[in-house]
Amino acid sequence: MEDLKATPLRAHHEGLKALMAPFGGWLMPIQYAGIIAEHKWCREQAALFDICHMGEFLFKGDIEAQGLENVFTFSVKGIPVGRSRYGFLLNDRGGVIDDLIVFRLAEDEVMIVVNAATIDNDFSVIRSRLRQDAQLTDVSAQTAKLDLQGPLSREVLVELFGSEIGAIPFFKFIKTRILGVDAIVSRTGYTGELGYEIFLPASKVTELWELLLKDGRVAPAGLGSRDLLRLEVGYSLYGSDLDEATTPLAAGLAAFVNLDKEFVGKDALLKERQAGAxxxxxxxxxxxxxxxxxxxxxxxxxxxxxxxxxxxxxxxxxxxxxxxxxxxxxxxxxxxxxxxxxxxxxxxxxxxxxxxxxxxxxx
Amino acid sequence: MAVYFTKEHEWVRIEGTQATVGISEHAAHELGDITFVELPQMGKIVKQFDTLAGIESVKAASDIYAPVSGRVVQVNDKLEDAPELVNESAEDAGWICKLEAADSAELGALMDAAAYAEFLKGLE
Structure with a gap:
């Protein structure tokens, strides 16, 4: 049995009597009260997910000069500061190495959020496509991520952390202070509900988890309900619906591929578009x-x-x-x-x- | 009224020649939220430990085996729209079907409640 990694919240999950199971090399909570109860809670209230297993990379520098612009299927320099975009990292056959979200933190700074099981490979592939002196750092270990998802998530966060959060539109984020530390609050998620992804230093995540769970509108939810929620709204799961042998065109995700720009895998996609998948x-x-x-x-x-x-x-x-x-x-x-x-x-x-x-x- | 259990976690309650069948509370808990019960056809004749019915949860699809031989004379059609009854009351309202059974000798191959409790301890 391979060594499983655990998030800083493992003891909290075990204290809540969660059913724990391996997912992408991590020991993760699958359910607490029950998958369907947690699914319902997310559709009606606000569900809290420990998503610390996902990876985060920071890039700093000139996006075009350092080669980042051609790494993904979408334009990075075209993302306005304060916005994020979903898309793909492809191999030269057009297959999906990973699906990910890029956050434009500043003119010369982006955060790349990737799947847990693919962190190491994604990092080396992205690294290999950048100029040698480009600054790309894997900050996954020190970065925690909690998702609060559900129709009541906005009012919960506004009451706790201020009205600025209430004004964030879909696929935008703000840099703010939470519990005295720098955090990113992003209006994104994987459930089809109003919701937020909160990035903060791993050292503060247990405090945030405990604070959110004190609210009666918030209940913990595991990866079992998350899988059900994402499937109901048709989101792909990497490793199941997407893999290195599947192109985004075959997967019906052409909306996240910009064929007017250069990227690795583009030639293969153009051929597939001609021949049909x-x-x-x-x-x-x-x-x-x-x-x-x-x-x-x-x-x-x-x-x-x-x-x-x-x-x-x-x-x-x-x-x-x-x-x-x-x-x-x-x-x-x-x-x-x-x-x-x-x-x-x-x-x-x-x-x-x-x-x-x-x-x-x-x- | 005697209740017996199988190693596959079915239970059977014998009343005269009628045998009511379900899955144990332990099995229902292990399966998680039950989303579908494939009830047997009325009149279906099964031998002990044959496949009798099917059950699906958020986690898996499984077979339900006949704890005793017999003919299906009643099914719990409430489970068609409310399979969660099995989670709520596995060993009572969440029964699956009733068999007209004859061979009481078959009970020797099953466990009584105390033996099943011991059996579950061994699985921990």
Whole structure:
């Protein structure tokens, strides 16, 4: 068994009797009260997630001269200071090394937020694409991240830390002081609800966690409910829906790829756009409460056309939902599918994303 | 009324020739939130330890095995819309189905409540 890393909040999770399990090399809380109860709490109140396992890199210098502008599928210098942007780090075949968010902290300073399991590889790939003397620092170990997500998250944070937070629009952030230290509060998240990601020094995270949980509107939520919340709004999970063999175009994420600029992997994407992808991402809805699960096979008109990459029972829709990659003939909206695994079999139909549209995301 | 358990964490309550079947509280807890119960067909005939029904939770899909042989004479159709009853009351209101069973000798292959409690301790 590999050595699992733990966040500074491990003892707090164990004190709350969380079910802990490995995720991306980390021992993380999967659930406290229960996955569906935590999911509901996030859709109705404010759920607190320990996301300290995710990685943060700081870049300082001239974005263009140091080579950062061509590292990702979007323009970094085009992000206004105080805004963030979602996109990809690709390999030269156009496959996704990681999906990430870049925060423009200042004219010459950005923070790159990456997935936990890919921190080391992302860092070396980004490093290798920059000029040798560029300043890129992995600050993951000293940087903590808590997500407060849900329709009540804004009023909770405003009452605790002031009205400035209440004015942050979607995909913008502020640099502020929390508990006497420098922090970044960003209006981003992974749930489809109004919510915030808070970055602060790891030494202060237990204090912030305890303070937020004193509020009756806030309850802790684990990675189990987080996975359900993100799937209901159609967000991809790296390692399941995205990987090094999958391009953002095949994954239906062309909106986060700017083909008018240079980046590693662009040539491969242009070729794929010409030839068409072998398999394309679809979303589908099951006609019962059965849950499709990762690796279940997808059939269309009697032939296997692909497989499931994410699936679950949706508490909001009261049926199974999922995403998968299939051959182009099975991608039209309304296409009838059969999902199979061993004796389990379920009928499904191709639908549009997101599955759930009632969230408070842009409230 | 005697209740017996299997190593696969089903329970069976025998009343005359009728056997009520469900999954144990321990199993329901381990599965987490239950989201779907695949009830058996009425009239289905099963042998002891055959697959009887299916159950899905937020974590996994599992089979439910017949603790005793018999014929399905009733199913708990409340579970179709409210499978969470199994989490709330696994060994009572969350029963899965009733079998018309005959062979009391089969109970020898099961555990009584005390033996099952010991068995669970061994799993810790």
């Amino acid at each position: 072998e398999k394309v991402k679809i979303a589908f809805r099951v006609n019962s409460r059965r849950a499709p699960r990762h690796h279940y096979q997808i059939f269309h008109e009697g032939a296997q056309v692909g497989s499931v990459t994410s699936g679950a029972f949706s508490p909001m829709l009261s049926c199974g939902i999922g995403m998968g990659f299939v051959k182009p003939e099975a991608t039209a909206l309304g296409s009838k599918l059969v999902i199979k695994h061993d004796k389990v079999e379920m009928e499904a139909v191709v639908v549009e994303l997101p599955f759930y549209t009632g969230g408070s995301l842009r409230a």
